[in-house]
Amino acid sequence: MNQPGSEPIPPLWEPKPLTVREESTAEVVSVYEVAPRDGLQAETVVLDTDLKTEFCERLWASGVSNLEVTSFVPPAWIPQLADAEDLAARLEIPDRNDSAVALVPNIRGLERAYAAGFRAVAAVASCTESFARANLNTNAPGTLARVCDIASAANSLGISVRGYLSMAFGDPWEGHVDPARVADLTATLYEAGCQQIALGDTIGTATPGHVRAVLRAATSAGVPTSALALHLHDTYGLALANVYSAMEEGITTFDASAGGLGRCPYAPGAAGNLATEDLVWLLDGLGVETGINLDDLVATSLWFSAQSGRPAPSRVVSAYAARLAV
Amino acid sequence: MNQPGSEPIPPLWEPKPLTVREESTAEVVSVYEVAPRDGLQAETVVLDTDLKTEFCERLWASGVSNLEVTSFVPPAWIPQLADAEDLAARLEIPDRNDSAVALVPNIRGLERAYAAGFRAVAAVASCTESFARANLNTNAPGTLARVCDIASAANSLGISVRGYLSMAFGDPWEGHVDPARVADLTATLYEAGCQQIALGDTIGTATPGHVRAVLRAATSAGVPTSALALHLHDTYGLALANVYSAMEEGITTFDASAGGLGRCPYAPGAAGNLATEDLVWLLDGLGVETGINLDDLVATSLWFSAQSGRPAPSRVVSAYAARLAV
Secondary structure, eight states: OOOTTOSOOOOOOOOOOOOOOOTTSOSBOEEEEOIIIIIHHTOSSOOOHHHHHHHHHHHHHTTOOEEEEEEOOOTTTOGGGTTHHHHHHHTTGGGOTTTEEEEOSSHHHHHHHHHTTOSEEEEEEESSHHHHHHHSSSOHHHHHHHHHHHHHHHHHTTOEEEEEEETSSEETTTEEOOHHHHHHHHHHHHHTTOSEEEEEETTOOOOHHHHHHHHHHHHHTTOOGGGEEEEEBOTTSOHHHHHHHHHHTTOOEEEEBGGGOSBOTTSTTSBOBOBHHHHHHHHHHTTOBOSOOHHHHHHHHHHHHHHHOOOOOOHHHHHHHHHHHO | OOOTTOSOOOOOOOOOOOOOOOTTSOSBOEEEEOIIIIIHHTOSSOOOHHHHHHHHHHHHHTTOOEEEEEEOOOTTTOGGGTTHHHHHHHTTGGGOTTTEEEEOSSHHHHHHHHHTTOSEEEEEEESSHHHHHHHSSSOHHHHHHHHHHHHHHHHHTTOEEEEEEETSSEETTTEEOOHHHHHHHHHHHHHTTOSEEEEEETTOOOOHHHHHHHHHHHHHTTOOGGGEEEEEBOTTSOHHHHHHHHHHTTOOEEEEBGGGOSBOTTSBTBBOBOBHHHHHHHHHHTTOBOSOOHHHHHHHHHHHHHHHOOOOOOHHHHHHHHHHHO
16 A cells, blocks of 8 residues: 555646536526627726737637727727727728627717627616716716617618616715616617617626615516626626626526626726636536637737736636646 | 716726516525634644634624534644633633534533534545545544544434534545445435535535435435535636535535635645635525624625735636625
8 A cells, every 4th residue: 555645746727617517597698798899998008909909800710709899989088099090990991890899979979889780789878977977078878878879770770789777786986776777778769779788787786685786677667688788897806796696587698708807996906897707617517508618718818918008807717827827 | 968978987886686587496404604613724824713703793693594613622732722611711612503504523521512502513534545634633434433423422412413424525635525425425424414415515516416315315315305415616716606506506604715715725725614705695685584684794705815915716706805805
């Protein structure tokens, strides 16, 4: 019999989740990748268009099938995204129009996005007055009206529209947001022609029961589950528990940002967007198909982090990086 | 009508989860706090007994009711915990014996813990050969036999025993661990007199379906749900999603470490223990009673982090710290 410790220790395993299917969750989930737009918009540095181009190309090559590429805001508003037309041209967006989305702030932005070849756009409305005034330069009903106008014009052009509802759970000034109010706004956007409405936990305070309450209120207001997406932040570590409870409610589209790129503007230093790698780890473990190759995605985030100098707060990316450093 | 932006922005809200009860989860959960033992054992620095004493006192004052205070290992093994008797004396452990637990590696450790006033102990067995040989200086069956011996002796003394099963999901060398094997080992410890068995996701690879599979295998092997606890790591960001799925399986005891103290020894730089604050945020949101005051606990972790120079990787603590710094 061998003495304890007498055998050499084998090399470390490369960890992967064990796949155990659950009947309560869908077999396929759409991951909506927001790093190039939402992640970079939150950064103060302006990155080269070359670097953004390669970042998007690598994300698609990793299996990302829904990529929010940029935003057609007036360049003076967000200098980080002022190269929207140039980026779209380099990415040959007209050949990508099943998998590329542009954010647009108004009809002028929609026209620019359409001219650049985008056939899917997204637009932001606010559930709260505070956020509308602080970030969207109007009041809350004004943000709704703007998205409804964009949806109408976009549908006339034959392109799809995603409506974001920011602050659908908590607001940095107003606190908890009434789920019934969120449900009404969701129904308004759906009836106005948004094919998808992404409910944003912009400050990350939601917990699973709260998520279920908002989703149930929205479906009770007449919005089908298939038209709902969740845009969750990991500020308090709850994003994946919330994803899991939403999957049990039938939700099949989740936003995420490669590497966890993007901060929380109301708590600098805290975590922001849910990291795509962490989401894919969960979904791989549940045997849910996403089309994304986790190793390729982690490699993309590590490469982008090295190139851009931006840290990747994703737990999965951090663990991979730590293992590679051993 | 007010012009947009014409009103002053009010002060920032102090975020808290909105409480929404779910019928599928218990009304009360026990949080088993491991920071003073598991957290500090993972650190390379040796901290003053004064500091540890105040840390434990503050944790109890924050509402922690199950605290693993220290380990009665031979001082040469783990210099960080060599002050076990001194710490126990300062904490007046005989008056705390409902809420203080000591880890013991063997019968000698049990005797020392008993003499120091502890009336609850914990002991570690390994599901895998690799971990047993690398960390516990014997083989896997040897670790089981040792815990069974401790359980028998402890029960004779009239004190309770918690058995840890390390590497109950993945092993850093062997990879995925067979749930049926974990279930057998859990039943062995339960039959040997362990009142509670804590299943350890020591490298943090578990996902919700995997957690359910292990829990169901253990209950099928005859161990009641009430005797099971989960010791989860957040290495890949899955700890809270796993907690939530385990709550749906009826589990009511979860381990956590204040501030997220403690690293992953197999991936330095990666996250280790689930942070108690993140767990309490989830439970507060679900309306589950823990007895812990989140603000007091965060203050304790921020204080300890400042005193010890150790970062607190908890998402909640990071967000509080970021907000306080604005």
